[in-house]
Amino acid sequence: MxxxxxxxxxxxxxxxxxxxxxxxxxxxxxxxxxxxxxxxxxxxxxxxxxxxxxxxxxxxxxxxxxxxxxxxxxxxxxxxxxxxxxxxxxxxxxxxxxxxxxxxxxxxxxxxxxxxxxxxxxxxxxxxxxxxxxxxxxxxxxxxxxxxxxxxxxxxxxxxxxxxxxxxxxxxxxxxxxxxxxxxxxxxxxxxxxxxxxxxxxxxxxxxxxxxxxxxxxxxxxxxxxSLPRWWKELGLAKDFKLARDEPIKWYMWSMACLTDPVFSEERIELTKPLSLVYIIDDIFDVYGSLDELTVFVDAVNRWDLGATEQLPDYLKACFKALYDITNEFSIRVQNKHGWNPIKTLIKSWIRLCNAFLEEAKWLSSGKLPNREEYLENGIVSTGVEVCLVHAFFMLGEGITNETLVLMDGFPPLVSSTSTILRLCHDLEGAKDNDQVGKDGSYLTCYMNDHPGVSEETAREHIKHKISDAWKCLNKECFTPTNPFPSSFAKVCLNAARMVPIMYSYENCSRSRLKEHVKSLLYGDGIREMILQKDQSLVL
Incomplete structure (x- = not known):
C-alpha cells in the first residue's frame, strides 16, 4: 500500500x-x-x-x-x-x-x-x-x-x-x-x-x-x-482481480491476515468458510429476514436441528443447511487431523452469535437502543470474532486440552479483547460514513444517549480509551508466559486485531480503504500467476 x-x-x-x-x-x-x-x-x-x-x-x-x-x-x-x-x-x-x-x-x-x-x-x-x-x-x-x-x-x-x-x-x-x-x-x-x-x-x-x-x-x-507485517506481492489473490463487492476476497483477506505463514494454505481456505457464513448471516439479519423468521431460524440453530426450519423461506433453509454441513465437515476434518472433535464448542459459538444477531434485530424492530454496557456485551459477540477464532484454534491443532476447551467455551479474554477492539473500532470509524450507521445502534450512539449533552468528540475520546484498554488486555494475554493457549493461537488473535484498521479504515468520511490496499498488492513486477487452482473455490 x-x-x-x-x-x-x-x-x-x-x-x-x-x-x-x-x-x-x-x-x-x-x-x-x-x-x-x-x-x-x-x-x-x-x-x-x-x-x-x-x-x-x-x-x-x-x-x-x-x-x-x-x-x-x-x-x-x-x-x-x-x-x-x-x-x-x-x-x-x-x-x-x-x-x-x-x-x-x-x-x-x-x-x-x-x-x-x-x-x-x-x-x-x-x-x-x-x-x-x-x-x-x-x-x-x-x-x-x-x-x-x-x-x-x-x-x-x-x-x-x-x-x-x-x-x-x-x-x-x-x-x-x-x-x-x-x-x-x-x-x-x-x-x-x-x-x-x-x-x-x-x-x-x-x-x-x-x-x-x-x-x-x-x-x-x-x-x-x-499493524500487519509487510506481505509478499505474490500473495495468491485472484488472477484477474476485481474487488468491487467481491465478498469472497474480503473474507479471504481475514484468513490471510490471521494465518500469515505460507504453510497454512489449506487452513486459510478452511477458515474462510465460517468467515463467509458470519458475513452472510449478518446480512440476513440486517436486511432480509423478518423478526418472526429470524426468531424461528435462531431456534433451529439453538436446537441444531435441520427439521426445525420447515416453516422458513428457502433462503433461510439453505443458510442453515450450509451452516450445519460446513460445521460438521469442519469438525470431522479436525478430528481426523488432530484427534479432537470440536463440534460441541463450535455449535456453542454459533448459538451465541446468532442469539446476539437476534438481539440486535429486536432493538431494530422496537426502535429502542440499549445502554452502552448492554450494547457492548452483546456487540463483542455479534462481531463474529469468537466464531472465527474458535475455528482457527481447532484448525491449528496446538494446545487442545480439557483446560483450553473449557476456557474456549467461556469466551476467554484472549478472544473477548480481540472482539472488543473490532467492535469499538468498527463503531468509531464506521460512524464517519452515514451509510455504515446501522439502526441497531453503535457504541458511540449508545454512549451519547446515556450521557445527554456530551459532545461527539468527548464520546470518541472515551471509545479510544476503551480501545487502548482492550489492547492492553490483549497484550497481557499474549505476553504472559502462563497463558494456557499456545503462542500460535495468540498470534492469530493479534493478527486479527491488526487487520481491523484495514477493514474499518474510514478516512474523510469515505469507505474502508480495503480495496486500494488489496489492489496495491498486485502491482508488483511479474505478477501473472497469482493463485493455486484450489484457491479458486472460495465461493460456497
Missing part, C-alpha cells in the same frame, strides 16, 4: 544500516551489509512460489532458495555475535518483512542470549551509553518473545517525576522506538503508557519538517505491534 504502512516496510532508521549506503549508527559502530537486505528480499520474491506452487518450479529455484536462506541465516548469526543489538535489528527487519517463520530457531537463540546478557536491571544502570532506541527495541522484542521484562529498564531515561528527560526530546529514532515499545504495555504499566502518549504528541508536533516526516507520520498512525 503506497500510503499505508500496514503492508509496506516502514523504512525505519535501522534499515539504513543495511542499505546500499554504509552508515554509522548512534554508537559509532559500523553496521552495513547491502547483501543481507538483497538476500532477504530475494527470499521474499521466491518463497511464495516455493511453498505454494512446487509443481511449477524447477530444481534451480529450490537450490537458489535454500542457498539464499542459508546465507541470510549466516549473516544473522554473525551480526548477532559481533554486537547483540545488531542481532535485534536483524530480527526487527525480518519480522517487518513477514518472513520470521524461516528464522524461528535463530530468533529464539538471539533473544535468549540477549535476555541472559541483560540479567537484571543493573545491566541498564551500569551501561549509561545505551541509546534509548536500543533499550526500547530490546524491550519490545524481548516482550514479544515472552521474556520477563518490565518497564524499569527505561529508568535511566526518565526524570524523578517519571517523565522522559528533556535531553531525549530531540532523539527522533529513540522517540520512535519508545513509542513502538509503548504499544506493548499491559494493565498497570501506566508509566510506559504515558511515555507513549508523550512521545506521540512530541513527534506529532515537532517533526513536520524532519527529513523522515513521512516515516514518523506512518509510525504514529500504524505502530508495528498493531
Amino acid at each position: 503506497a500510503p499505508c504502512r500496514l503492508y509496506t516496510l516502514k523504512s525505519p532508521f535501522f534499515l539504513k544500516q543495511i542499505s546500499d549506503i554504509p552508515r554509522t549508527n548512534p554508537r559509532g559502530t559500523h553496521f552495513s551489509n547491502s547483501s543481507s537486505m538483497n538476500k532477504a528480499v530475494s527470499i521474499i520474491s521466491m518463497q511464495q512460489n516455493f511453498t505454494r506452487s512446487k509443481s511449477t518450479l524447477n530444481d534451480d529455484i529450490h537450490i537458489r532458495h535454500a542457498k539464499e536462506l542459508k546465507n541470510v541465516k549466516k549473516i544473522f548469526i554473525e551480526k548477532a555475535k559481533e554486537r547483540s543489538v545488531d542481532g535485534l535489528y536483524m530480527i526487527d527487519m525480518i519480522q517487518r518483512l513477514g518472513i520470521e517463520h524461516h528464522f524461528e530457531e535463530e530468533i529464539q537463540e538471539a533473544v535468549r542470549k540477549q535476555y541472559l546478557k541483560i540479567g537484571t536491571h543493573s545491566y541498564y544502570n551500569i551501561d549509561h551509553n545505551l541509546q534509548l532506541s536500543e533499550v526500547a527495541l530490546q524491550f519490545r522484542l524481548l516482550r514479544q518473545q515472552l521474556c520477563d521484562i518490565d518497564t524499569g529498564v527505561f529508568g535511566n531515561f526518565m526524570d524523578k517525576k517519571g517523565r522522559l528527560r528533556q535531553k531525549f526530546w530531540g532523539d527522533t529514532e529513540g522517540l520512535i522506538e519508545l513509542f513502538e515499545a509503548s504499544q506493548l504495555s499491559i494493565e498497570g504499566e501506566d508509566d510506559l503508557h504515558e511515555a507513549g502518549n508523550f512521545t506521540y504528541h512530541l513527534l506529532n508536533s515537532r517533526f513536520h519538517d524532519h527529513h523522515e516526516a513521512n516515516v514518523i507520520a506512518n509510525t504514529l498512525k500504524y505502530p508495528i505491534h498493531k
Whole structure:
C-alpha cells in the first residue's frame, strides 16, 4: 500500500544500516551489509512460489532458495555475535518483512542470549551509553518473545517525576522506538503508557519538517505491534482481480491476515468458510429476514436441528443447511487431523452469535437502543470474532486440552479483547460514513444517549480509551508466559486485531480503504500467476 504502512516496510532508521549506503549508527559502530537486505528480499520474491506452487518450479529455484536462506541465516548469526543489538535489528527487519517463520530457531537463540546478557536491571544502570532506541527495541522484542521484562529498564531515561528527560526530546529514532515499545504495555504499566502518549504528541508536533516526516507520520498512525507485517506481492489473490463487492476476497483477506505463514494454505481456505457464513448471516439479519423468521431460524440453530426450519423461506433453509454441513465437515476434518472433535464448542459459538444477531434485530424492530454496557456485551459477540477464532484454534491443532476447551467455551479474554477492539473500532470509524450507521445502534450512539449533552468528540475520546484498554488486555494475554493457549493461537488473535484498521479504515468520511490496499498488492513486477487452482473455490 503506497500510503499505508500496514503492508509496506516502514523504512525505519535501522534499515539504513543495511542499505546500499554504509552508515554509522548512534554508537559509532559500523553496521552495513547491502547483501543481507538483497538476500532477504530475494527470499521474499521466491518463497511464495516455493511453498505454494512446487509443481511449477524447477530444481534451480529450490537450490537458489535454500542457498539464499542459508546465507541470510549466516549473516544473522554473525551480526548477532559481533554486537547483540545488531542481532535485534536483524530480527526487527525480518519480522517487518513477514518472513520470521524461516528464522524461528535463530530468533529464539538471539533473544535468549540477549535476555541472559541483560540479567537484571543493573545491566541498564551500569551501561549509561545505551541509546534509548536500543533499550526500547530490546524491550519490545524481548516482550514479544515472552521474556520477563518490565518497564524499569527505561529508568535511566526518565526524570524523578517519571517523565522522559528533556535531553531525549530531540532523539527522533529513540522517540520512535519508545513509542513502538509503548504499544506493548499491559494493565498497570501506566508509566510506559504515558511515555507513549508523550512521545506521540512530541513527534506529532515537532517533526513536520524532519527529513523522515513521512516515516514518523506512518509510525504514529500504524505502530508495528498493531499493524500487519509487510506481505509478499505474490500473495495468491485472484488472477484477474476485481474487488468491487467481491465478498469472497474480503473474507479471504481475514484468513490471510490471521494465518500469515505460507504453510497454512489449506487452513486459510478452511477458515474462510465460517468467515463467509458470519458475513452472510449478518446480512440476513440486517436486511432480509423478518423478526418472526429470524426468531424461528435462531431456534433451529439453538436446537441444531435441520427439521426445525420447515416453516422458513428457502433462503433461510439453505443458510442453515450450509451452516450445519460446513460445521460438521469442519469438525470431522479436525478430528481426523488432530484427534479432537470440536463440534460441541463450535455449535456453542454459533448459538451465541446468532442469539446476539437476534438481539440486535429486536432493538431494530422496537426502535429502542440499549445502554452502552448492554450494547457492548452483546456487540463483542455479534462481531463474529469468537466464531472465527474458535475455528482457527481447532484448525491449528496446538494446545487442545480439557483446560483450553473449557476456557474456549467461556469466551476467554484472549478472544473477548480481540472482539472488543473490532467492535469499538468498527463503531468509531464506521460512524464517519452515514451509510455504515446501522439502526441497531453503535457504541458511540449508545454512549451519547446515556450521557445527554456530551459532545461527539468527548464520546470518541472515551471509545479510544476503551480501545487502548482492550489492547492492553490483549497484550497481557499474549505476553504472559502462563497463558494456557499456545503462542500460535495468540498470534492469530493479534493478527486479527491488526487487520481491523484495514477493514474499518474510514478516512474523510469515505469507505474502508480495503480495496486500494488489496489492489496495491498486485502491482508488483511479474505478477501473472497469482493463485493455486484450489484457491479458486472460495465461493460456497
